[in-house]
Structure formats: C-alpha cells, structure tokens
Amino acid sequence: MKNKQIDKQLIKNLAIIVIVFAAIEFLLYGDLLTRQFRSLLIPVCINVILAVSLNLTTGFLGELTLGHAGFMSVGAYTGALVTMNLNLPMIIEFPIALIAGGLVASLFGVIIGVPVLRLRGDYLAIVTLAFGEIIKSIINSLKITNGAMGLSNIELHGNYKNFGYVFFLTVITIFAIKNMVNSRQGRAVCSIRDNYIAAEAVGINVSKFKVMAFVVAAFFAGIAGVIYGHNVGTLKPTTFDYNKSIEILVIVVLGGMGSIKGSVIAAIILTILPEMLRSADEFRMFLYAVVLIAMMIFNSSQIKQRILSSDIFLKLKKTKKEA
Amino acid sequence: MKKVRLVALGLATTLALASLAGCQSKSETDTKQGTDTNTDTSTDSSANAGGETYVIGGIGPLTGDAASYGISVKQGAEIAIKEINDAGGVKVGDKTLQLSLKFEDDQATPDKAVTAYNSLMDSKMDALLGAVTSGSCLAVANLAQEDDILMLTPSGSAQDITKNTNVFRLCFTDPLQGETMAEHMITDLKFKNVAVIYKNSDEYSTGVYEAFAKKVAELGGTITTAEAFADGEDFNTQLTSIKGTDAEAIFAPIYYGDASHIVTQAADLSMTLPFFGSDGWDGILDTVTDKATVEGATFLSPFFSGDKAAADFVTKYNEAYKATPDQFAADGYDGVYVIKAALEKAASTKTADLVKAMTEISVDGLTGEKISFTEDGEPQKAAKFIKIVNGEYTAE
Incomplete structure (x- = not known):
C-alpha cells in the first residue's frame, strides 16, 4: 500500500518535470520566448540549485551559513579552468568540468566543515562568512585564476542552447537532496537541528552528519558555479562576495527553511522579479527591496495562515489526499 | 470540481497578466514611436522618409555601488541624442534617421x-x-559579435574587450594609463624612486599598476614599495610603510573614494609626497573633506569640465541634471557622436560597413580632439593631465 503511494508520487513528480521541460523546450525552439526571458532560463536553474543545496545546511541541518558563494566560486573557477585547458568536445569536457567543480567545492566543504564542528549558531555563521572571504581573497591572489582581472572567454557550454543539460542537472540536484533528506542520513541531519543533545544521546554521530551536510551542499554549489561560469563566459572574484551568499540565503528564507518546493519557487520568483522591474530604471532595486519586504511579511503573516486554512484550500488538500 | 475551477482561475489570471505585460510593452513602443514622429514633423518634414529610428542600446550600472558611472554615461548620451535629433537627425545615405537611446x-x-x-x-x-564597466563588456562582447552588432564601450578599459573586430573603445586601456603616467613621472618630472598604492581586488587598479611597474623599470626608475589593499578605509599601514622608504612621489591608480581616504590619512601622518593618480581620481574634490590634502595632486583624465570646448556641454548638462558632468558623462556624449559619425561615413546601417567606417572617421569630441580608431578597436587621442591647484582642477 505504502509503496504504491510512493510510486504514484514519483510518477506524478516525473510527469510534472517532463511537462515543464517539454513546455520550455517548445517555447525555446519555437522561438516564442523573448531574448530577455531566454537568457533567464539558466540563471533560474542556477539559483534553484544554489537555494536547494543551501537549504540542506540552513534548513535541514539548521546552521546559518553565509559562505555559499565561496563554494560556488571554487566550482566556477575549477570548471572554467578545466574546459579552458582541455580541448575536447563539449560532450566530454563539460561533464568533467562539472564533476571536477563539484568535487573541489566539496573538498572545501570538508575543509570548512571540520574546523566548525565545535561551533553552533551565530559562531558558525560568522566562521562561514570568514571562509567565504578567505576563498575570495585566495582567488584574488592566485596567478592561475588571473587575480582581480578574472577569467574570460570561457566556452559557453552552459548557455541556453544546452538548456537540456542544465535542466537535467537541476532536477538531479532536487531529487538528490530530497531523497537524502528523506533517508536515514537526512533524518539524522534533521534530528541534529531539532535537538542537538538528544541526537547525540541516541548515538547519532553529530560531527559526521554535520560534515556530510556541508560537503553535499558544497558539491551542488560547485556544480551551480560551473554552470554559471559557462553561461556568462567571464568570472571575477568580486561576483562571489558576501552579497551573493546573502542573495541565496534570501531565496531560502523566502521559500521557507526546510522546504525544497519553497526554495524552487522562491528561486524562480526572485530571479525573474528584478528583470520584470526593468522599466523602473534607477528605482529598480528600490522596488525590488520593497517587494521583498512585502513578500517576507506576507510569508509570516496571519493572512497566509488564513488562506492556508480557508475552506477552499482545505477542500483542495482533501481532494488531493483522496486522489 | 472545485479543483478544476481553481486551476482554470489560475490559468486565466496568468493569461491575463501575460497579456497585460504584453500590452504594456507594446503601448510603450507605440508612444515612443509616436513622440519620435512628432519630433520628426516638428523639426524637419521634408527630409524624413518614413521617420525611421536608429536604436542605440546602453548597458551600465544604474543601481548598486558603481551606479554613478552608469548614470553619468546615460545622461551624457541623452544630451548628445537630443542635440542630434533637434538638429534634424543623422543623414545616412539618402535617409535621415532619428536616434533613440535605451539604457539598461x-x-x-x-x-x-x-x-x-x-x-x-x-x-x-x-x-x-x-557596457560601462569592464567585466560587463567582456560578458557581452561575444554576444555582440554573434548578433553582428557594432559595440562601442565608452569606459570599459580592460585589454581583452576589443579582441573582436566589431568592438571599439572610447577610453584609454588600463595598461596605457599606467605607461603614460610612468613616462610623465620618470621622464618628464625626473623622479627616481616612486611608491605605489593600489587595490589588488580591483581589475582596473591592478591593470594600471602592472603596466606602470613595467614601464618604470624600463625607464630606469625604481618602485620602492608597492602597497596593495583589498578593501577598507584605513590605509595607515600602507602609508607608514611608504613613509619609511625614500620615495619621492606616490602613484595611486584607484577610484576617488579610496583616494580621498588615502590623501586625508597621508596628511594626518604629515606626509608631503606629491600624489599621482589615474582617471579614477576624477571627482575627488567633491569627496575629500579638506581640499588642501589633495593640493598638487596630478591625475590623468580624458575630460576636463573647465575646458572651453566643453563649456556648452557643461551648461546643457547642468540645466538638465543639476550637476557638473564627469568624464563618464563626456564618454557617453562622445560615444553617441562617434556612432553618428560612423553612420554618416558608412552611409549605411549595416554592421560590416559601420565597422569599416569606424577606422576612417575622426571626431572632435569632449574627450579629445580628432579621435580616431585603429583596426584593433583602440582610440587614438591625447591624454590630459589634470593638476589640483588652489583647490581646483587645472589642465596641465
């Protein structure tokens, strides 16, 4: 009985993914999208990957991390250097770049994860912030990364023409994180968030799971970085500063800590919103900030609660359960 | 049943919203065309065959940390476009085009x-x-080549930008600024020992510094110390270290924000070494608290608002935006006139013709007389040295 339910859920999810993908491909190949929206497809995917992976550490592990852009930059630079130095066809070098970017980023996840094991809460947040800055200044002073000038002319393997790959990677990320959270490991990670002492008391190896969450999150952030580099074609250390980390955190908070679906929706909204406000010129970022405040207030307000508990919504939920 | 209705409602709303968005942009273009035709008829009715509009796109920061650059370029370009359209537009072959600017x-x-x-x-x-900033230029340069569009950056100074044949630049490159300043300091002013303070997290500053260091060594000068900083407002460490050397002058290829902190702190440390800067110093008199601290400083700038040739532009700019134009505004203004000159020379709006025409034109602009372009996309014009004397910018 239970298996059947899971199967049904899986089929439903797959169906949604296929429909979304087909719809976007149709729009893309039919040339029905404006170029502005076409160029937003990849950034949306990148932000989804970043937000979902940050949600693992911030939402499920319950540790505020402010260095996610650092992992992203490590992945971006590794991936870019791989494709710039390998002269292989895209189909071979791009996957190598993705894996290399992810692995190097997760290596940094270990480096950061181990020393912060003893820290929690605010202390950990500050340490991750510092690590993000350290990564930025290392990239800034290395020769291979071309210092402050950054890398340019990175092959555009990750732009809209290869949307299929990027979409596939995004789906994999969502599935991987979702399944991980629902697995034994994921429950252990959540238990650390809910009650650290109790988790330790029942024999959960807190350090191990903490590092694991960091490493997995870093891996996917690295992949997002690789796609970013191969979409824009240039990389500069200043792109991956503290603001970038905050931007990702904002998506996670807006979508709801520990909600993967929320992260996906928030990533889509927050990537497209500033572009929709282009006509406002100088007031664009001001309006964006106002909308952000309004959304945050709405998200934690009674109005939302009331809508969620209103008759229509409850009935909708009921029919969903029955079906 | 309810569910179906809800879904339908949702779909209907999205559809309505989408069509609304569509309407909005459409009506916008409508009104734009409307006003364009209006100006056409008001200025010159005979020359207009259909009143076509040539759209110049602009990209630059209008929000964020670097917003002042983008806004300046945009406003400078707007003034040029208004001047050109008021004078009847651009004559391209047998057609007369009106220009319009869309800045993102x-x-x-x-x-x-x-x-x-x-x-x-x-x-x-x-x-x-x-685009206005170097990083953005590098990101769009390849796209512009793919779409076969003439790209002219008013202020993107990184070396690689003009690699593509369709890309030109109006400002000096970072390395050229460093070399020019090195020649000025070592050859003209006979300094032997120079100290440098630069921002190593900034591509502009690093680019200027590296070329400067190379040229100084070539000319037989010595760099006593090159102090780098990444960010921050406290430069006492760097300045003290410079004070300990036998440097005769300090070269600071940085933006005016950092420069104003540095000169103030140098004065507090009672350092009297003369300062030299790059074009990022333009605007320093507005940010520095005590003008005496920058007295005698010299920097490179393509544009000087006190110039006689610029007087007309400065008045117009002041009337329109209640501000004194900086070099970015002048770059934007000149950029539009360069595109106009290329259009007239090519007598065509095809990109290939425009690119060819770009290397043949010579424009008298605010940022230099007889500006011409090489096939590599680099500008050929003389640099201006600006010295701060008695708390005011003076051309040297």
Missing part, C-alpha cells in the same frame, strides 16, 4: 549584463554603446 541596468555584474543585453535585443537595438 546591469548593476556592474556580468550576468546581469547578459540579461540586459538580451532585453535590449528584444527592443530591436541597432548598435550598443556599452
């Missing part, structure tokens, strides 16, 4: 520049005046 914000980040570029392509951009 990129917050000085490469990824936003790409969406800004694509959004401009949606609004049928014919030529690109931009």
Whole structure:
C-alpha cells in the first residue's frame, strides 16, 4: 500500500518535470520566448540549485551559513579552468568540468566543515562568512585564476542552447537532496537541528552528519558555479562576495527553511522579479527591496495562515489526499 | 470540481497578466514611436522618409555601488541624442534617421549584463554603446559579435574587450594609463624612486599598476614599495610603510573614494609626497573633506569640465541634471557622436560597413580632439593631465 503511494508520487513528480521541460523546450525552439526571458532560463536553474543545496545546511541541518558563494566560486573557477585547458568536445569536457567543480567545492566543504564542528549558531555563521572571504581573497591572489582581472572567454557550454543539460542537472540536484533528506542520513541531519543533545544521546554521530551536510551542499554549489561560469563566459572574484551568499540565503528564507518546493519557487520568483522591474530604471532595486519586504511579511503573516486554512484550500488538500 | 475551477482561475489570471505585460510593452513602443514622429514633423518634414529610428542600446550600472558611472554615461548620451535629433537627425545615405537611446541596468555584474543585453535585443537595438564597466563588456562582447552588432564601450578599459573586430573603445586601456603616467613621472618630472598604492581586488587598479611597474623599470626608475589593499578605509599601514622608504612621489591608480581616504590619512601622518593618480581620481574634490590634502595632486583624465570646448556641454548638462558632468558623462556624449559619425561615413546601417567606417572617421569630441580608431578597436587621442591647484582642477 505504502509503496504504491510512493510510486504514484514519483510518477506524478516525473510527469510534472517532463511537462515543464517539454513546455520550455517548445517555447525555446519555437522561438516564442523573448531574448530577455531566454537568457533567464539558466540563471533560474542556477539559483534553484544554489537555494536547494543551501537549504540542506540552513534548513535541514539548521546552521546559518553565509559562505555559499565561496563554494560556488571554487566550482566556477575549477570548471572554467578545466574546459579552458582541455580541448575536447563539449560532450566530454563539460561533464568533467562539472564533476571536477563539484568535487573541489566539496573538498572545501570538508575543509570548512571540520574546523566548525565545535561551533553552533551565530559562531558558525560568522566562521562561514570568514571562509567565504578567505576563498575570495585566495582567488584574488592566485596567478592561475588571473587575480582581480578574472577569467574570460570561457566556452559557453552552459548557455541556453544546452538548456537540456542544465535542466537535467537541476532536477538531479532536487531529487538528490530530497531523497537524502528523506533517508536515514537526512533524518539524522534533521534530528541534529531539532535537538542537538538528544541526537547525540541516541548515538547519532553529530560531527559526521554535520560534515556530510556541508560537503553535499558544497558539491551542488560547485556544480551551480560551473554552470554559471559557462553561461556568462567571464568570472571575477568580486561576483562571489558576501552579497551573493546573502542573495541565496534570501531565496531560502523566502521559500521557507526546510522546504525544497519553497526554495524552487522562491528561486524562480526572485530571479525573474528584478528583470520584470526593468522599466523602473534607477528605482529598480528600490522596488525590488520593497517587494521583498512585502513578500517576507506576507510569508509570516496571519493572512497566509488564513488562506492556508480557508475552506477552499482545505477542500483542495482533501481532494488531493483522496486522489 | 472545485479543483478544476481553481486551476482554470489560475490559468486565466496568468493569461491575463501575460497579456497585460504584453500590452504594456507594446503601448510603450507605440508612444515612443509616436513622440519620435512628432519630433520628426516638428523639426524637419521634408527630409524624413518614413521617420525611421536608429536604436542605440546602453548597458551600465544604474543601481548598486558603481551606479554613478552608469548614470553619468546615460545622461551624457541623452544630451548628445537630443542635440542630434533637434538638429534634424543623422543623414545616412539618402535617409535621415532619428536616434533613440535605451539604457539598461546591469548593476556592474556580468550576468546581469547578459540579461540586459538580451532585453535590449528584444527592443530591436541597432548598435550598443556599452557596457560601462569592464567585466560587463567582456560578458557581452561575444554576444555582440554573434548578433553582428557594432559595440562601442565608452569606459570599459580592460585589454581583452576589443579582441573582436566589431568592438571599439572610447577610453584609454588600463595598461596605457599606467605607461603614460610612468613616462610623465620618470621622464618628464625626473623622479627616481616612486611608491605605489593600489587595490589588488580591483581589475582596473591592478591593470594600471602592472603596466606602470613595467614601464618604470624600463625607464630606469625604481618602485620602492608597492602597497596593495583589498578593501577598507584605513590605509595607515600602507602609508607608514611608504613613509619609511625614500620615495619621492606616490602613484595611486584607484577610484576617488579610496583616494580621498588615502590623501586625508597621508596628511594626518604629515606626509608631503606629491600624489599621482589615474582617471579614477576624477571627482575627488567633491569627496575629500579638506581640499588642501589633495593640493598638487596630478591625475590623468580624458575630460576636463573647465575646458572651453566643453563649456556648452557643461551648461546643457547642468540645466538638465543639476550637476557638473564627469568624464563618464563626456564618454557617453562622445560615444553617441562617434556612432553618428560612423553612420554618416558608412552611409549605411549595416554592421560590416559601420565597422569599416569606424577606422576612417575622426571626431572632435569632449574627450579629445580628432579621435580616431585603429583596426584593433583602440582610440587614438591625447591624454590630459589634470593638476589640483588652489583647490581646483587645472589642465596641465
């Protein structure tokens, strides 16, 4: 009985993914999208990957991390250097770049994860912030990364023409994180968030799971970085500063800590919103900030609660359960 | 049943919203065309065959840390466009075109520049005046080549930008600034020992510094110490270290914000070494608290608002925006006139013809007399040294 339910859920999810993908491909190949929206497809995917992976550490592990852009930059630079130095066809070098970017980023996840094991809460947040800055200044002073000038002319393997790959990677990320959270490991990670002492008391190896969450999150952030580099074609250390980390955190908070679906929706909204406000010129970022405040207030307000508990919504939920 | 209705409602709303969005942009272009035809009829009715509009797209930061640059370029370009349209437009072959500017914000980040570029392509951009910052230029340069569009950056100074044949630049490159300043300090002013303070997290500053250091060594000078900083407002460490050497002058290829902190702190340490700067110093008199601290400082700038030739532009700019134009505004203004000159010379709006015409034109602009362009896309014009004397900018 239970298996059947899971199967049904899986089929439903797959169906949604296929429909979304087909719809976007149709729009893309039919040339029905404006170029502005076409160029937003990849950034949306990148932000989804970043937000979902940050949600693992911030939402499920319950540790505020402010260095996610650092992992992203490590992945971006590794991936870019791989494709710039390998002269292989895209189909071979791009996957190598993705894996290399992810692995190097997760290596940094270990480096950061181990020393912060003893820290929690605010202390950990500050340490991750510092690590993000350290990564930025290392990239800034290395020769291979071309210092402050950054890398340019990175092959555009990750732009809209290869949307299929990027979409596939995004789906994999969502599935991987979702399944991980629902697995034994994921429950252990959540238990650390809910009650650290109790988790330790029942024999959960807190350090191990903490590092694991960091490493997995870093891996996917690295992949997002690789796609970013191969979409824009240039990389500069200043792109991956503290603001970038905050931007990702904002998506996670807006979508709801520990909600993967929320992260996906928030990533889509927050990537497209500033572009929709282009006509406002100088007031664009001001309006964006106002909308952000309004959304945050709405998200934690009674109005939302009331809508969620209103008759229509409850009935909708009921029919969903029955079906 | 309810569910179906809800879904239907949802779909209907999205559809309505989408059509609304469509309407909005359409009516916008309608009104734009409307006003364009209006100006056409008011200025010159005979020359206009259909009143076509040539759309110049602009990309630059209008929000964020670097917003002042983008806004300046945009405003300078707007003045040029208004002047040209008021004078009847641009004569291209047997047609007369009206110019229009569409400027998009990129917050000085490469990824936003790409969406800004694509959004401009949606609004049928014919030529690109931009991007304002180097990183954004690098991100859109290849796209502009793919779409076969003339790209003229008013202020993107990184070396690699003009690699593509369709890309030109109006400002000096970072390395050229460093070399010019090195020649000025070592050859003209006979300094032997120079100290440098630069921002190693900034591509502009690093680019100028590296070329400066190379040229100084070539000319037989010595760099006593090159002090780098990444960010911050406290430069006492760097300044004290410079004070300990036998440097005769300090070269600071940085933006005016950092420069104003540095000169103030140098004065507090009672350092009297003369300062030399790059074009990022333009605007320092407005940010520095005590003008005496920058007395005698010299920097490179393509534009000097006190010039006689610029007087007309300065008045117009002041009337329109209640501000004194800086070099970015002058770059934007000149950029539009360069595109106009290329259009007239080519007598065509085809990019290949325009690119060819770019190397043949010579424009008397605010940022230099007889500006011409090489095939590599680099400008050929003389640099101006500006010295601060009695708390005012004076051309040297």
